[in-house]
Each structure stands twice: as C-alpha cells, then as structure tokens.
Amino acid sequence: MVTVVERCRVAPPDAAAELSLPLTFFDMFWLDFHPIQRLLFYEFPCSESHFIHTIIPNIKTSVARALQHFLPLAGNFIYPSGLQMPQIQFNNGDSVSVVFAESDDDFSYLTANHARDARKFYPYLPELSPIINLSSCRLIPILAVQVTLFPNIGVSIGLTNHHVVGDASSTVSFLKSWAEICKLGGGVECLDSKFLPLYDRCLIKDPNGDIAKKYWNQLRKDVSYDSNHQNDHENKFRATFVMKEANIQKLKNLVANSEEPNNSCHHISTFTVTSAYVWTCLAKSSASIGEDDGMEYFIFAADFRARMNPPLPANYFGNCVGPFFAKLPRSRLIEKDGFAVTVKLIGEVIYRGLYQNKEEVLKDVEDWPSQLGAVEWDRTLGMAGSPRFDVYDADFGWGKPKKFESISIDHDGCMSLCKSRDSEKDLEIGLSLPKIKMNAFATIFRDGLAIV
Structure with a gap:
C-alpha cells in the first residue's frame, strides 16, 4: 500500500527568466506520443524521520535548483485553439508537481528481473497535473515527480514527462543534473558543463522551411492527451x-x-x-x-x-x-x-x-x-x-x-x-x-x- 505523505509544487528560483520555445519539426513529430514514465529504485535503509526531515527538504531544494537550468520542464506545452503554432513556455510562477509517499510493498519484488505484474508499479509514478483550458489555448504540464520511501529499505524516484519537450538525451541530462545537485548539495557550479542545456532552436534547420507547420496541420486533429494511459498495463x-x-x-x-x-x-x-x-x-x-x-x-x-x-x-x-x-x-x-x-x-x-x-x-x-x-x-x-x-x-x-x-x-x-x-x-x-x-x-x- 502506498500512502501520500505530502503534495507540493516546486518552482525554479524567483530570478529565473521567462522562456518561450517554438517547436521544431523534431518536437512536433512527438505531439501525440504518450508521456514518458521512468522509475529508479535505490537500496537505501532510510528511516521515516530521515525521509521527512532530510530527504524531502533536499529533494525540494535540488529540484528547484535543477529546474533553474531546465526551465522548459517547469513550464507548459501551449496548445493553441486557433491557427497559431504551439510552443513550450515557462512563465514566472510555473512549477512542477512533486509528491512524497511511503510504501509497505515488497521492494525486492519490484526490483527483481523476473516477470512481475505491471500494475504493481503505477502507485510509484506521478500523474501530470490537469490540463488548464483557456479561451485561446490549453496549458499542458510537462513534468511531474514522485519520491517514495520504503522504510528502512529504499527509495524510488518516479518521473513522468511529455515527449514533446525533449528526447532521452535531454530528459536524462536533467535527471543526472538533479541527482548531482541533490548529492553534492550545490547548484550549477557542481555540474559538469556537458549537462547544461542549450535551447537555441535556430540550430535546427527545417529542410523545406515548412515541415514543422505541415506536421502541425497533420497531427493536431489526432492529439487527445490522455495524459496518463492508466489502462495500458492491464494484463501485462x-x-x-x-x-x-x-x-x-x-x-x-x-x-x-x-x-x-x-x-x-x-x-x-x-x-x-x-x-x-x-x-x-x-x-x-x-x-x-x-x-x-x-x-x-x-x-x-x-x-x-x-x-x-x-x-x-x-x-x-x-x-x-x-x-x-x-x-x-x-x-x-x-x-x-x-x-x-x-x-x-x-x-x-x-x-x-x-x-x-x-x-x-x-x-x-x-x-x-x-x-x-x-x-x-x-x-x-x-x-x-x-x-x-x-x-x-x-x-x-x-x-x-x-x-x-x-x-x-x-x-x-x-x-x-x-x-x-x-x-x-x-x-x-x-x-x-x-x-x-x-x-x-x-x-x-x-x-x-x-x-x-
């Protein structure tokens, strides 16, 4: 059984600059792809007291510091209702849903290699925040995080993100940057420069000049954003x-x-x-x-x-x-x-x-x-x-x-x-x-x- 200890939202520091990123044809290709969900299990004999008083504060601080350099993950995918092109946008006040939970489930079962019931893993995954419907667009959250304690045994990290924000090279670089900041208790100064993201969309040359727009016109009518695909794991x-x-x-x-x-x-x-x-x-x-x-x-x-x-x-x-x-x-x-x-x-x-x-x-x-x-x-x-x-x-x-x-x-x-x-x-x-x-x-x- 998994019990939620705390739900909160974590934002980058107040000084974070606002950011708008157009979608390239590479991004647009993933418009209707299901969210990416990852789980990491750590064998770490942590008490409930240490989890509440040390790990939770450290996670909140490190997520905020990491998001300062990965602003799109704290923002939203802007899905317009008119003819405008979609984009990813971070505005001051945007934040990421972070859930802290505790479980008495069998840690060794979850971390084994043999066949295990797929349904057992979903309590450790965060759900993306609800879509916000505005008159001109929909705001679709991009990232959610869940950290779950298995008392005196281990901790799991669950992440859910929309593919439209970036491929594995990009999202894994965030994961590793966040982990490094959490481990060392620092900020950007503790990171290897190869992890710091570059956002310049001008580097992507559209071969025909209009591929991104053609993708948008082809794919937008099929986008449903059933964001959490809760039934796909049945009988798996x-x-x-x-x-x-x-x-x-x-x-x-x-x-x-x-x-x-x-x-x-x-x-x-x-x-x-x-x-x-x-x-x-x-x-x-x-x-x-x-x-x-x-x-x-x-x-x-x-x-x-x-x-x-x-x-x-x-x-x-x-x-x-x-x-x-x-x-x-x-x-x-x-x-x-x-x-x-x-x-x-x-x-x-x-x-x-x-x-x-x-x-x-x-x-x-x-x-x-x-x-x-x-x-x-x-x-x-x-x-x-x-x-x-x-x-x-x-x-x-x-x-x-x-x-x-x-x-x-x-x-x-x-x-x-x-x-x-x-x-x-x-x-x-x-x-x-x-x-x-x-x-x-x-x-x-x-x-x-x-x-x-």
Whole structure:
C-alpha cells in the first residue's frame, strides 16, 4: 500500500527568466506520443524521520535548483485553439508537481528481473497535473515527480514527462543534473558543463522551411492527451533480461559466419544483434502461442545531433531523433537463418539512413508521420532508450540505483534498452507482455543463448 505523505509544487528560483520555445519539426513529430514514465529504485535503509526531515527538504531544494537550468520542464506545452503554432513556455510562477509517499510493498519484488505484474508499479509514478483550458489555448504540464520511501529499505524516484519537450538525451541530462545537485548539495557550479542545456532552436534547420507547420496541420486533429494511459498495463507483466557481453560477441560471430546469401552486413553492432535477437525471439513466442501470422515491424529512433549540417552540440535540449523502420514476415523471422537475416536488415536500414549519404539524412522527413501511420501497432516492436544514456549513473547520494524500469513500454510495445547496472558491457532489456507470451519469450530467449 502506498500512502501520500505530502503534495507540493516546486518552482525554479524567483530570478529565473521567462522562456518561450517554438517547436521544431523534431518536437512536433512527438505531439501525440504518450508521456514518458521512468522509475529508479535505490537500496537505501532510510528511516521515516530521515525521509521527512532530510530527504524531502533536499529533494525540494535540488529540484528547484535543477529546474533553474531546465526551465522548459517547469513550464507548459501551449496548445493553441486557433491557427497559431504551439510552443513550450515557462512563465514566472510555473512549477512542477512533486509528491512524497511511503510504501509497505515488497521492494525486492519490484526490483527483481523476473516477470512481475505491471500494475504493481503505477502507485510509484506521478500523474501530470490537469490540463488548464483557456479561451485561446490549453496549458499542458510537462513534468511531474514522485519520491517514495520504503522504510528502512529504499527509495524510488518516479518521473513522468511529455515527449514533446525533449528526447532521452535531454530528459536524462536533467535527471543526472538533479541527482548531482541533490548529492553534492550545490547548484550549477557542481555540474559538469556537458549537462547544461542549450535551447537555441535556430540550430535546427527545417529542410523545406515548412515541415514543422505541415506536421502541425497533420497531427493536431489526432492529439487527445490522455495524459496518463492508466489502462495500458492491464494484463501485462514486466521482466528484465540481461544480455551478457560474451553472448553479444557470440551473436556477432554467428552473423559474421552465417551462410545467409550476400552476407555483406553493413552494421554488425551490439545494437543490431541485440535488437534482432529480441525481435526474432518475440516472433517465435507469438508463433508458439498461436498468434496469427503476418508482417512484423521494428521501429527505432536515431539521434541526429551529430548528423545535422552543421552538427548540433551534444547538450542541445529538445527532440532531435528520427524514426527508422524495418519489417519482415513473421514466417521469415522464425526460420533457421532468420536471426542473421534480421541483423542484416536492421544494419542496412541504419546504413541507408545514416551513412550512405550523410548529406541527405533528412530526405524523407516529410513522410515520417505517414510512415508511422502505415504500421500495424499490435505487430510492432519498438525501441525505448539506449545504452548511450547510463541511467545507473544517477546517484542522489544513496548510491547507484538498484533497478531502473522504463514504465512507458507498457503503452507502446517497445523493448527498453540500457547499460546493465553491474557491467557497462552488458545490457538490460525490459519487456512488458501478457503472461503467456512472457513465459514463452523467457524460455526462447534463454534457450537460444545457450546454444549460440
């Protein structure tokens, strides 16, 4: 059971300057995407007294100091009712909802890798504040935070944010900055400069000059903002699978030595072999439980910061990722050579999109919404996260997180991917599936690695 201890709102210091950010076409692409939800669990034997008198004040102070440099997160997404373009805006007085709670639930169950009921995690996630309806626009809050005490055992940090404000590179930089400020008790002076955000939207060159407006005209009619997607986790179970460095190397060798025709794979990488292995295991799981055959899809995003002309700084805050698509019939995925074929396919998609012609990485940007619209979402595996963003670095003064959970994967059929807590060269894969499919996947995943 989870009991709320305190609800409050935390604002940046009074001296914070107001800020308005137009939405680029990268931002606009995520207009109707569900909120991003993350949970971090920390093993930290904290008493109720220490939580109330030390942790809660420290959290409030550190959130305020972090927001001083990440103002868009404290603001609102301005959704106009007329013909104006939307924007993100921070005004003095804007703030973030922060909830403090206490739980007597089983901490070890929540932080395990085995399949767990997805419903168990939602009491630790904050809900975004209600939308404010004005005559000229809607004000849609961007970020909410919840900190929950498991007395004498641990603490969890839950975050919910709208994707329109920024991609994982941006929001994880906020998380790490906030954690560093909380740990060291300082302000911006304690932060590595690489975490300080850059907001200059002029750095994003619209390829045709009007892509953002076209996206707005296409997508605005579909935006519903069912902000918390409370029913998506029904009948789902969450599990984490660790891909060891040795297994990754064996999978790479398997592809390199395969007899797949024209085996000139452009991109045999950790990403391609891990993605292909999970995708083929899922296809086999679907087949084993009698799901209908058909086309299967894999969608992932790539960071375009270094690929823009000129390249963007790594600390650019906002969205700067675009989608990549692969598809194969399930019957092909589950064949004996299906894994090698799938690695090659994903590698070719990456090569064509990012490396074949570096001057035209945005050549099909106008078609991104229609490409997404052609996908059968109930037959799609997406990718959330990246090993490039080491969430296990987020230390609030309680040590390294014991467990990270990407809760958003309950909503969209994605797999989550991040560095392992215990080894930078191992990977953690998160999935949320119906119980029968999760059981099938776990067996196929384990048995497949055993014979590689």
